[in-house]
Amino acid sequence: MCRRIFYGTTIPLLKTEGGENLNSHLSQLNKDLTQLCEGGNFGEIFDQNPYMAVVIVDKNNIVTFINKTYLKILQLPMDKVLRKPLTDITPATKTAKVLMTGKAITAYNWKVNGQHLIACSVPLFKNKEIVGCFAYSISLNIWDSKTLVEDLLSDITMLREEVHKSHTAQYKFDDIVGNDKRLLHSVSLAKQVARQTQTKVLITGETGTGKELFAHSIHNASARSHKPFVRVNCAAIPENLLEAELFGYEEGAFTGAKKGGRLGKFELANHGTIFLDEIGEIPLSLQSKLLVVLQEREIERLGGNRSVKLDVRVISATHRNLQSMAEKGLFRKDLYYRLNVVQVEVPALRHRKEDITLLVEYLLHKLKDRLKTPVVGISRGALEMLKKHVWPGNVRELENVLERAMSLAYMENAYLLDQRHFTFIFDKISATWSPGRKSLREATHEFEQRIITQVMEETGSNKAQAAELLGIDLSSLYRKLKKYGISMD
Ligand SMILES: Nc1ncnc2c1ncn2[C@@H]1O[C@H](COP(=O)(O)OP(=O)(O)OP(=O)(O)O)[C@@H](O)[C@H]1O
Ligand SMILES: [Mg+2]
Known part of the structure; x- marks a missing residue:
C-alpha cells in the first residue's frame, strides 16, 4: 500500500509495505529531525496530525514530546506521559534499542491498546552524538485499504438502495390522459420547461388533479431522466425532522442521529430532480434555509462544516394558493418567487368534464388489470x-x-357498470325527509347543513373552492358556516 503523507515538506512519500522506499527517505528525515530537534518546534508540525502518533525521547528514553493522536491511542493525559520513561508507558517500545544501536528500525507492526500500528523509530543525532529518538506510528485502522474500501462500498450500497427505493420517476407525459384545452396547454408548457433542465417549476392544482404525474413526466422528459428523481412530501414529515431529511446530517449532529450521518434528499437528488411535494406545508423556519440553499446552490449537512455543490432541478407542487399565503405572511414571498419561475396549473376535473369519458376508459382498463374483474365497460347512463x-x-x-x-x-357478476353501481356517491347527501316528523324548513336547513359540511370536508376547508362548488359567493358561505356552526378549519 502506498500513501502520500504530507506534513511540512519533510516526507514526500512513504511506502509502508516492505519498507524499502521508506529507508531511502530516512537519512533525509533524520537530518531534518535533528534540525527540528535543535529548533524544538515539533508541536507545530506533529501536534495536530490526526493520522500519525508521534513520540520523541531524549537519550535516556524519557519522553520530551508526544502528540495528541498518540495520547488518544494511549488513552492517557499529557502529564502521565511527559518526562516519564517511555518503557513505563509502552514496554514494547523499540526506542531503547534504537538509542543503544544508533540504527533506525523501520516499518514494524505493533499493537497499542488494541490498535494495530505500523511504526518507525529513528535515532536523532547532534554533532554525530545520539541525542534522542523519534518514533512515529500510523494506525492501520486509518490506512488499511480494506477498511477504506469497505467503508466506500457500504456508502455506495447505501446510496444505491436510497436511490432505488423511491428515487425514480414512474410516469411520462403519455400517461396524462385528457383532451381538454387547458390540460393540453399545461402539458405543452410542462414539455417546454422539461427541456430547460435548470428551470424551477411550481405545479399548482387541487388535490387529485395529477400534479405528481406532471412532476414525474417533466423529469422523465428532461436530460436529467437518467439521474435520480427524489420526492419529498413536505406535509408527511414532522417539522423537527424535515431539515435533516432535506439537508442530511453528520454523525453526532443531534441526539438520535445515525452513526455515520445521513445523506439529505438534496444530495441524493444531485444531478437529477428534487420534487418538493406539498411545499405549502413547509414551516416558515425552514423556508429561509431552503431559500439560502436555492440561492447558493450548495448545502451543508447539519452538524457539518463542509459544503456540497448542488446541481439539482427543483420542482414543487401544492394544492394551496401560495400567492395568497405569501400575502398573508404564511409563506415567504422571496421563496415563492424563487420556486415559481414557471407555473404549471393543472385544471380541476369539473372544468374538463369532457375528459371524463377518456379518463373512465383509461381507468377501467388500469383497474381491470389490478382488480381482475370481468367488468368490460360502462353504460351511457352511468x-x-x-x-x-x-x-x-x-x-x-x-x-x-x-x-x-x-x-x-364483481359481486353481481356484471360485465357492465351501471347507474346502480354508483349510487353510493350520492348517499352521503340524500335527504331523509318524511312527512309529519319535520317541517320543510327544518328539513331544508338540515339538508343544507349536511351538504355544506360535506363540501367543506371534501375541499379540506378551502372556502373559496367550497363556495365555487356550492355555486354561492364567499360571503354567503361564511354566513351559512356561522349559522350552522360548521367549523371553518
Ligand atoms: N390526467 C390524468 N390521467 C391519468 N391519470 C391521472 C390524471 N390525473 C391524475 N391521475 C391519477 O389520479 C391519481 C392522483 O394523481 P396525483 O397523485 O398526481 O394528484 P395530485 O394532484 O398530486 O394530488 P394531491 O394534491 O392530493 O397530492 C393518480 O393515481 C394519478 O395517476
Ligand atoms: Mg400529490
Whole structure:
C-alpha cells in the first residue's frame, strides 16, 4: 500500500509495505529531525496530525514530546506521559534499542491498546552524538485499504438502495390522459420547461388533479431522466425532522442521529430532480434555509462544516394558493418567487368534464388489470351520471369511485357498470325527509347543513373552492358556516 503523507515538506512519500522506499527517505528525515530537534518546534508540525502518533525521547528514553493522536491511542493525559520513561508507558517500545544501536528500525507492526500500528523509530543525532529518538506510528485502522474500501462500498450500497427505493420517476407525459384545452396547454408548457433542465417549476392544482404525474413526466422528459428523481412530501414529515431529511446530517449532529450521518434528499437528488411535494406545508423556519440553499446552490449537512455543490432541478407542487399565503405572511414571498419561475396549473376535473369519458376508459382498463374483474365497460347512463358530479377529489376521486363500483359489479357478476353501481356517491347527501316528523324548513336547513359540511370536508376547508362548488359567493358561505356552526378549519 502506498500513501502520500504530507506534513511540512519533510516526507514526500512513504511506502509502508516492505519498507524499502521508506529507508531511502530516512537519512533525509533524520537530518531534518535533528534540525527540528535543535529548533524544538515539533508541536507545530506533529501536534495536530490526526493520522500519525508521534513520540520523541531524549537519550535516556524519557519522553520530551508526544502528540495528541498518540495520547488518544494511549488513552492517557499529557502529564502521565511527559518526562516519564517511555518503557513505563509502552514496554514494547523499540526506542531503547534504537538509542543503544544508533540504527533506525523501520516499518514494524505493533499493537497499542488494541490498535494495530505500523511504526518507525529513528535515532536523532547532534554533532554525530545520539541525542534522542523519534518514533512515529500510523494506525492501520486509518490506512488499511480494506477498511477504506469497505467503508466506500457500504456508502455506495447505501446510496444505491436510497436511490432505488423511491428515487425514480414512474410516469411520462403519455400517461396524462385528457383532451381538454387547458390540460393540453399545461402539458405543452410542462414539455417546454422539461427541456430547460435548470428551470424551477411550481405545479399548482387541487388535490387529485395529477400534479405528481406532471412532476414525474417533466423529469422523465428532461436530460436529467437518467439521474435520480427524489420526492419529498413536505406535509408527511414532522417539522423537527424535515431539515435533516432535506439537508442530511453528520454523525453526532443531534441526539438520535445515525452513526455515520445521513445523506439529505438534496444530495441524493444531485444531478437529477428534487420534487418538493406539498411545499405549502413547509414551516416558515425552514423556508429561509431552503431559500439560502436555492440561492447558493450548495448545502451543508447539519452538524457539518463542509459544503456540497448542488446541481439539482427543483420542482414543487401544492394544492394551496401560495400567492395568497405569501400575502398573508404564511409563506415567504422571496421563496415563492424563487420556486415559481414557471407555473404549471393543472385544471380541476369539473372544468374538463369532457375528459371524463377518456379518463373512465383509461381507468377501467388500469383497474381491470389490478382488480381482475370481468367488468368490460360502462353504460351511457352511468357515464352521464358521472359527468354531472362535481368531483371535489378530481381524478383520484374518480379512480376511487370506479374501483368501488367495479367491486360492486364483481359481486353481481356484471360485465357492465351501471347507474346502480354508483349510487353510493350520492348517499352521503340524500335527504331523509318524511312527512309529519319535520317541517320543510327544518328539513331544508338540515339538508343544507349536511351538504355544506360535506363540501367543506371534501375541499379540506378551502372556502373559496367550497363556495365555487356550492355555486354561492364567499360571503354567503361564511354566513351559512356561522349559522350552522360548521367549523371553518
Ligand atoms: N390526467 C390524468 N390521467 C391519468 N391519470 C391521472 C390524471 N390525473 C391524475 N391521475 C391519477 O389520479 C391519481 C392522483 O394523481 P396525483 O397523485 O398526481 O394528484 P395530485 O394532484 O398530486 O394530488 P394531491 O394534491 O392530493 O397530492 C393518480 O393515481 C394519478 O395517476
Ligand atoms: Mg400529490
